[in-house]
Structures are given as structure tokens and as C-alpha cells.
Amino acid sequence: MNSVIETIMNHRSIRKFEKKVLTDEQIRMIVESAQAASTSSFIQAYSIIGVKDPDKKQKLAAIVGNQAYVAENGHFFVFCGDLYRHQVISNLEEKDLSTSLESTEKFMVATIDAALAAQNAVLAAESLGLGACYIGGLRNNLDEVCEILNIPEFVIPLFGIAVGYPAQMPDKKPRLPFEHIYHEDEYQQDEALFKQGLDTYNQTISDYYTKRTNGKRSDTWTGQMANMLEKPKRMYMKDFVKKQGFNQQ
Template identity: 50%
Template sequence: MNETIDTILSHRSIRKFKDEKLTKEQIHTIVRSAQQASTSSFVMAYTIIGITDDSKKQALMEISGQPYVKDNGHLFVFCGDLHRAHQLRNKADKEQQELITETIESTEQFIVTVIDGALAAQNAVLAAESMGLGACFLGSLRNDINKVSDLLQLPNHVVPLFGVAVGYPDHQPELKPRLPIETVYHENSYMEDEEQEELINEFDLTLKKYYDSRSTNTRIDTWTEQMIRKYSNPQRMDVSAFVKSKGLNKR
């Protein structure tokens, strides 16, 4: 074990922050750390938008329904971005231009934007936590992805993926259990359903005890029940059409 692994294994989502803004130096350190993440073919297919305008923060908070979107040290919005790459087509010949557009609009390249953005964000969060800060990922910004895009004035081939709220923690939630390692790490081939179901049943009991014993927001719940609720309640079904309207994931 070392300090880096301790930081990773101690991760928890922070949803309540002290009223203290991050300094420009802290913000730049976090962004530079994000930039050092691995990236597919050196595309760096993401853009990070820092939100400092209070009215935009308020609008994003209303979209998400979560107060910590507004009340934090700094709000980052991570976007999948192939706009920069598409702009370069103007320097290519006609045949190349057509191929560039076709390639950029493929599902493969959309996956690249999502992976690049997620890797950068994980680096950013690890950097923030190593500095004594806390963070929370915000998929809830996709509750109205069209409105977020308009608010941030995103051009074609750029889509908002998620937000990350960062700041000085004002609470210390318990460490939430994760699925057993055997459930997510399989050797050589995918695990048989019966074996995985047994492990999930055991995890349900662990998670039930966690919810019942934690200091705040106690409840009776399991992972199985949460997943059934989640996937039987379709949400953000407009995201697919929005992404295609931005010229991504079309082929």
C-alpha cells in the first residue's frame, strides 16, 4: 500500500462543501492532472468547462436537481469533443475531408470521446482528493442535455458528458461497499450466471447492513432492488437523438 492507493481506496462522493472557492492554482493543477490521462491516439477528445458564472450554476443546479451543483468550490463540466479534430478537415484535400467527417461521426469515435473524458475526469478527481479536496460526479446534468448544450454554447461534435463538483468537504460520509472483486474481475472468460448471482446475493446482504447502520440517511435497500428500480424507470431517453444531432454516433 502507498499514499496513492490509500487515496483511491478512500474515495467517497462528497455532496456537501464548505463555502470556500478553489484558487486558480488549484483549478489549473486539477486540469493539468486531467490532461495527463491516457488518450486514444493522442486525440484528447474532451473539453473541460469551468463554471464560474452564478447564473449558469443556478441553471445547471435546476437541471440536475442537486444543490451541490451550485454550492461547491468549483464546478467542472466534462464534454466529449471532436470539434477540434473536425475543424482540421479544412486543411485536408476533398477526399480526406469526406473520410474525416465519416470517421468522426462513427460509434467508435463517440466511444473514444466518452473514454477520454472519463479518464481525464478520474485523474482530475484523484488530484483533487490528494490535495485534501472532495468531489462528486454529476451525471444528472444530462437530465436536460439539450439545455446544458445551449447554456454552454457547445458547437457541433461536442456533447456534455457529466459534471464534477469539487471543494472542501463539509461532511465525511462512510465508505460505501463495492461489489465483490470476483464479480467484476473474471479470468479468461465471463463468469457463469449462477456463480455471479450467488455473489450478488451475498453483496445484497452486505449493502443492506451498510444502509441500516450508517450515520445518516439510513434505509432498507439492496443493490438488486436499486438496479431493478433504475432500469425499470427509463430516463434521459433523449440523449441518443441529441448526440446524433451533434454529429456523433451516427454510423
């Protein structure tokens, strides 16, 4: 196993950081690593907002449910799907790009580009001995996030990443069975095999939680997913995405 794969395989979410800020050099290295990610048709449809202002970090922490590690970290990055600069290109090149910019396809490109860049950023941070945690809770109230960060049209904050020096090292959370993720030549749909794999995985996850919480939790993965998905959330998202200019057609 080489060092790159070892870094990938050792990933875990860090939710407690030392009180030590990242240097400007570290921030640049992480962002430039993000920029090295693949991007669809060279469109580079994302932006990264680094949040240093303690007051803004506290406001963002409140939005995500008062998670302390959003305010208390080495640096907080917000990854955005971004076609604003392409709107500027429309004016610069004197061409009507609205149909493309408002399409579902370009909305997907922006979200995929941002996700690819973000994973590069996390791997870079972890290779430097730092820890990271993705923060999807920003989507609890994107109108407020946009106000705090002065977000223009054709930009959507997708998620944050808290990065810093780890003050904890939790056990790795077991992932789904290989056979559930990798399908060869066609999608395998044998429900009996699916259920068999899920039963085994449920026991693995239950054992993980039991050990991690000293017996206070023992829930299964399928139970956890069913309870979560039974209660739809952030159902305003379709309207918000359209308000920002995306996904119109």
C-alpha cells in the first residue's frame, strides 16, 4: 500500500480540533490541491470561500445546529457550485449563455466539480497531518448562508469543510460491503443477496456503535437510514436552486 492509498484508507471525520489556526501556506496548498481535481470540460464551476472571521463562523455554526467544530477549527472552507464567472463570460464575450447556465446539466456539472475539488482538498489536508469534517448542515438555511457570505446569483453554497489539527482520533466507521458498491457489467438486483449483505453490515455497524458508545447505542445502518429518510428535510431546496439561477430547464 503506497502513502496515497494509506491516507485515503485512514480517513475519518474529525469533530474536535486543537486551538491552532492553519497558516496561509497550508490554506493555499489545500486550495491549489482542490484546483488540481478533474473538472468537466475545463469549466471549473466551483468556488471556495475561506471563513476566518470568528463572528461569521459562529453564525454558520448556529445554522448547522450549534456544532462547535464549525466555529472552533483551524480553518473553515465553504465549497460552492459556481457559474457566476460564466455569467461574466457571457458579457465579456457578448454571447447569450443563459440556456446553458440555467440547464440541469450545468447544475450537475457545478455540484460534481465542487465535490471533486473538495475531496482533493480533504486528502491534501489529511496528508499534511490535519483532520477534516464535511458539513452538509449549511443547507439547513442557505438564504442565511448567502447573506453571511455575500453570495451572488449563479452561486450555491453546497457544504462546508472544517479543517484543523485533530484533538481526537475516532475509530474508522465501517463502510458498506464491497459487493454493494461495485457492480460488474450490469447493476446486480438480487434482493435476497442485498438483504443478506445488509444483515451482515447491520451487525458490523451495531457492534461499532456499541463499542464506540460503551453500549449506549447499538442501532443498525438500515434502521438509521429508514429513520432519517422517513422525515424529509430541506424541502425548500428546489425553489432555492432555481432562485439562484440554476436548474431552470
